[in-house]
Amino acid sequence: MLKSISCTECRKQHRKCVRTNQSVECVRCFRMHLDCVMPSADHLQDQDETVDGSKQLRQMKASVAVLQSTIQQLELQMHQLQQPPDRLDDMDTASIGSQATTASLTPSSSTSSATSLTQPGHPLELFTLQQYLQDMYTHVSAEPHPPLLMQVVTSSSPSPLLHHPPRPDDLLLEKGKEWKVTFVDGRWQIDTGIKSMAELLQLQTKLYRQLSPFQGVSRFLEIELSQVDRHRQSVFQMSARVARNHLLLPPSTPVAWDRSRVPTMAFHIPNRVVNSLIKLHFQFFHDYLPFVYKDAYLAHLRQLKDPMQCPLTTALCSYVCCGYYKDIPPIKDLPWFNNSQDRRTVAEYFYERCRAVLDDIYDDPNRRLETVMCINILKRFLMNTLRVSEMRKLDTIAYLICMDLKNHYKHAQLVDLEGQPFPSPTPASPGSPPSSPSASPPTVSIAEHAVFARHYAFSAWAHVCLDFFTPDGPDLEGYHKSWDLIPLLPLPGESNTLRQYLEMQSHYFALVLAPAVYNLFEHIQTALLGYRVAFDLEIFLRFQSCTREWWQRLPPEFRLCDDPDDPDTIRQAIRDCEDDVKLVLYVFYLDLVTSCYVCLPRAKSMSADNDPGLLQQIQSMCVNASLEAAEMLMLIMARLDANISYSQFVGDVFLFVAVDILAHHAQSDDPDLVRKAKDKLAACFQVLENADFMEGHRVDLAASPLTHSLLDSNAAMFHLYNQYPQPRYALLYDLCRFLSPLNGYMPRTQRLETMCP
Structure with missing residues (x-):
């Protein structure tokens, strides 16, 4: 079997295109009686173009922008044509087409887009526009004006026959x-x-200027976050550069793994191996990330004749094998499990088996939820092995399926596990279209409904996170408008720990989806990616007020302390807390607010008003808060490091966040701030060195591939880290050390002993 360039049909369906020797048609087109046509040279993908659909997405956005501008011009013209005849007689010397060009509704509309309405080749042809205007005018006016209509479409130059009407705002x-x-x-x-x-x-329209609550400031300050020097970037920005220049590009050679290293036990007794791995999943991970409903899945697993043909089962096995484990006693059926390299090899084996089945169920309408579940489970393995390009393609498929299934599950008639009607947790929104009387809502079990809600939230959040690595970044406002998350509810028989974590995640999503939060977060993430951003300081003040109100509204069982901004109170609460749920939620809260605090110290005022030190006071507060937040992250990670289950999902991420914050402040021009940041950064590196998940992933300094020239090139970097059990840990560790400003700096011993428990 030889694999060649995919035909057009296989490209449309995102399927493998395999053809036998000397065969004109591929296997799939031959089986489905399709025309197997090879793409032309113009449609072949550029080798330097990302393979995740970013180019097509940009083209679609450009087309939508043109159509939006076209419709806006039509709306302006139709609004003008609806004016009474006496208003038309009193107009000045400019034509309606000129007015439509100069009075665009949005800043994105331009003269070129307005005049392009009359040029052949435009998406809306000339005849279509003429017919559209004539048809529309017959519905809004009893006396049509055919000459006027023809002039609107066929002329974009000023006409002496008509006058400008007064602008509505002027009136x-x-x-x-x-x-x-x-x-x-x-x-x-x-x-x-x-x-x-x-x-x-x-x-x-604002007919007056709002007063500012701050003395000496007549309006809110407009601030600008300047672009960061490319040699003083953060771990986040460097990770984005690596992803754009390397990980989102198709690899020059496919990822290879040594099949001979797969333990023979995995081949000869697959059922026992699978059962042992599934048992580990429910023992360590299920209560914190419930991908499946335990009772229903175990009943399904017992009925399987060959578990290796079940994509959910192989995905869960790969998930279990792609992490680190501490102090686990030897497992009888898994003698190789304590070796991290063997676990990586077995994870590759199960991933390959899962993809072989997953690629055949994309088109099955009855297995769409199963497809989403498999993709979400595989994301951890794909991220840990730095397959970001493959992860983004699969994530896009899962996200689109979720958006398609959302209305199906949201408005379905629920039944309990015994088939009896169950009250729906998601009442129909006022804006949702009413269903026809003859159409009855679909019937869905509460187990299937709850599992979809969890995977929908996970897919939506992962989709935003992955979009940060694309050149254009995420559209948080667009996501917020399309998101309508279904409540995360527990199911009968699930543990109290699982119930607590589901409720904790619901509280966190409520904070993230608050308009005051995502408005600022969109600007901050754009700045973190290295772009220049300008916004009103009022947005930050609203963000602060929203986060504090959210914290005070938290139930006592989720609130670590009463004041999240008091470092002494928080430090003592962390030491005394025995509830991991409170610690994890506070880590999420810290990550959100600190990502905003760390950017504001380099903000500059763009206001012409005299700034009475307001911006400087806010910047000083942000510096102190981010320094304290980094120390709190270290304390919490040291506490959660003993929790194998959730620390793999939280600790290995947010410990690098602490390094990023401190490295950023260590490059400041304030010598006192630099000293404080370097002291805490040295302590943070000490915690990172002692972390269990870094075992076997500490890249040798002499073998490090990171250089500024290599980061800017398109050279393949994956194979340099692929030799480690979990390449992501090795890359992040290498990035932290590459960006570290310590350079032999010796911190104060007393401070280190205080911060490192």
Whole structure:
């Protein structure tokens, strides 16, 4: 079997294109009686282009922008044509087409986009526009004006026949709004005279300047986050550069693993091996990341004749084998499990078996939820092995399937495990379209509904995180508009620990999806990726107020202490806390607020007003808060390091966050801040060196492949870290050391002993 360039049909369906020797048609097209057509040279993908669909996404965004501009111009023209005849007679010397060009609704509209409406080859052809305007005008006017319509479409130059009408905003400023208030039948009635959406939108115009609550500042300060020097970047930015220049590109050679290293036990007794790995999954991971409903899955597993043909089972086995473990006694059926390299090899084996089945169920409409579950389980293995390109492709598939299934599960009629009707936890929203009387909602069990809700939330969050590594970054506002997360609810028979973590995740999503949070977070993440950003300081103040209110509304069983901003109180609460749920939620909270605090110290004011030290006070607060947050992260990670189950998902991520924060402040121009940051950074490196998950992943300094020239090139870097059991740990460790500003700095011993428990 020889694999060649994929045909057009296989490319559309994202399927393997395999053809036998000297065969004109591929196997799939021959089996499904399709036309097997090879793509032309113009459609072949560039070798330097990412393979995750970013190019096609940019093209679609450009097309949508053109269509949006086109519709906006049509709306302006139709609004003009709806004016009374006496208004048309009093117009000035500019044509409607000119007015549509100059009075665009959005800053993105331009003269070129307006005039392109009349040029052949535009997505909306000339004849289509003429017919569209004529058809629309017959519905809004009793006296059509064919010459005027033809002039709107066929001419984009000024015409002496028509005049500019007064702008609605100018009329509003000149005449104001006069509303008639009456009292009828015991009720107040207001006659505004508003008869169209355009007139209603005029009320958004600000006719006065809002006063600032700060003395000496007539309006909120506009600040700018300048672009970071490429030689003083953070771990986050360097990770994004590595992903863009290396990990999102197709590898020059496929990832190879030594099949001969797979223990013979995995081949000769697969059922015993699978059962042992599944048992480990439910023992260590299930309560914290419930990918499946335990009772239903175990019943399904007992009915399988060949577990190796079940993609869910092989995905779970790969998930268990791609982590680190501490102080686990020898397992009878898994004598190789304590060797990290053997676990990596077995994880590759199960991943390959899972993908072989997963690639055949993408198109099955009855197995879409199973497809999403398998992809979400495989994400940990793909990330740990630095297969970011493959992970993003699979994640996009899972995210799109979830968006397609959302309405199906959200408005379904639920039944319990015995088939009896069950009250729905997601009542229909007021804006949802009513279903037809004849159509009955689909029936879904509460177990299937709950599993989908968990995977939908996981897919949505992972999709945003992966988009940070793309050149354009994520569209948080667009995601927020499309997200409508289903409540995360426990199922009968699930443990109290699982219930607590589901409720904890629900509280965290409520914070992330708050408008005051994602508005600032979008600017901050853009700045973290190395771009220049400008926004009003009011956005940050609203963010602070929102996060504090969210913390005070937390139930006592999830709140670590009453004041999350008091370092002494937090430090003592961490030492006394025995509940991992409180610690994990506080880590999530710290990561969110600190990512914003760490960027503001380099902000500059763009306001013409005299700044009375407000920005400097906020910057000083952010510096102190981020330094304390890094120390809190170290303390919490030391506590959670004993928890094998969740520390693999949390500890190995947020400990690098602490390194990133301190390394950022260690490059400051303030010598006192540099000294404090380097003291804590040395302590953080000590915690990182002693972490269990770093065993076997400490890259030798002489063998480190990181150089500035290599980071900017398109050379393959994956094979340099693939020799380690978990390449992601090796890469992050190498990045932290590469960006470390210590250079032989000797910290104060007393401070180290205080911070390192």
